[in-house]
Amino acid sequence: MSKNFSERLLPRPSPESQHFWDGTKEGELRLQRCGDCGKSYFPPRPFCPFCSSRNVLVYPASGQATLYSYVINHLPTPGFDGPHAVAVVTLEEGPRMMTNIVDCEQTPDTLVLDMPLEVTFERQNDDITLPLFKPAS
């Protein structure tokens, strides 16, 4: 992780998650799905958390989501300038993920639970592009 407080703390991809970060670099939000029970899941792992099958595949998600819940963080946080939403979204395919909501005001009036969102990708460096979400167009 970065030691510079002005920089966002970036993920370090693992052997089990590299496909996800390769995907975001290419503008794809990649999920995994079980070849046996058919359920989608997140975060990445090479087996199904619902039925323990190793028969899983990686596929691109639609990028559509809804806002499940959030806080607006007022504490100093590396890489953030002022209050910002730390949000959890429900993807169209079912899994949830933490993210930030961008391209809108970071206020309770603007950030309404269940509002439709779509993924957008923000490049951080050569290795890492983060999936963020913005109000659906």
Place this chain on the structure above:
Amino acid sequence: MKHQHVAVVGAAETTEMGVIPNLTELQLHADAALNALADAGLTAADIDGIACAGVAPDVLASYLGVTPTWIDGTHIGGSSFILHVRHAMVAIQAGHCKTVIITHGESGRSAVGAAGFPEFFAGRLGGEFEVPYGGNIPPTMFTIPALRYLKEFDLTIEDLAQVAVAQRKWAALNPRATFKDPITIDDVLNSKMIAYPFTLLMCCLRTDGGGALILTSADRAKDFSQPPVYILGTGESCEGPMISQMEDYTTSRAFRVAGEIAFAEAGIERDDVDHVMIYDAFAHVPLYGLEDLGFCKPGEAAGFIRDGHTSLGGKLPTNTNGGGLSYMHSGMYGMYAMQESVRQIRGLAPAQVPGAKISVALGIGGMFSVSGTIIFGNELP
């Protein structure tokens, strides 16, 4: 339960509480342990089982002068100590040890010889999939479910604020509480914004302190100077350390599973309970706890508190030491919840519930990640 029961025969917190810049975390464990040994009329030579979290049990055993035949270093955050009690109970029943000491010490504010929070993320997926978005400290992780909870049950931020107000009333009766001055809902709402909807007074303290318990079998417990506090039921479970992956933001699976097991083991109903402690790192957690332990229906805990049922004279006095919001919170609060339960059952609490016979304590590890529930009583079933 087939096996013989186990009882608490020694219980104490650290001599000082709050800001303790002159003791290391290890010495906070030891200070609490020495106080609990004195409470039980024992020395370290009488102890043959040891469990702790924060420092490793071998470190503490050698420091205290204990030669254990049973060791538990389960470290799952704030409810570690409740799980230690559960595990120690079985160890005593199995004959692995006779007299167990369980300690907590944490330099949560002064950070003297403390491990610190950052290690929390080592090897965890949260470091990869939550930290980059600002989900890197409890105020931005533990709190995230609250807005969904409020929406689903048509509640308001005032309903969160009143939790802090209710607990401050208990703290006013506790000379050792960090904050004792009364507060209003407006005071809570107007305090510094931390992570909307949570203001400062909806967040727990950061203090230094510790506590320790000594357990032995019910047969031997009768020979001690303190009245035995029997363990009637225990439960443990976990959901997971990533708040983004919590199944349902209106209810904690770990709370429900651990609570149900504990009540079934104790063979009691919710109406039998005289006193409750619910780990309150943030103001929304007692709402989940009251509901997931079955004291209130989903969405009704806020009204239950608003109507005074958890306050002085209410039917279910809750967090009577003032809780993590007003009493103290060193980081892993579960030990203090049990200490207050034991005080209440002994009849020695600063805000004593008259005639309290059965007390339930709910602990949490991580952010809704792990739960331990324990039910204490002053009589064997």
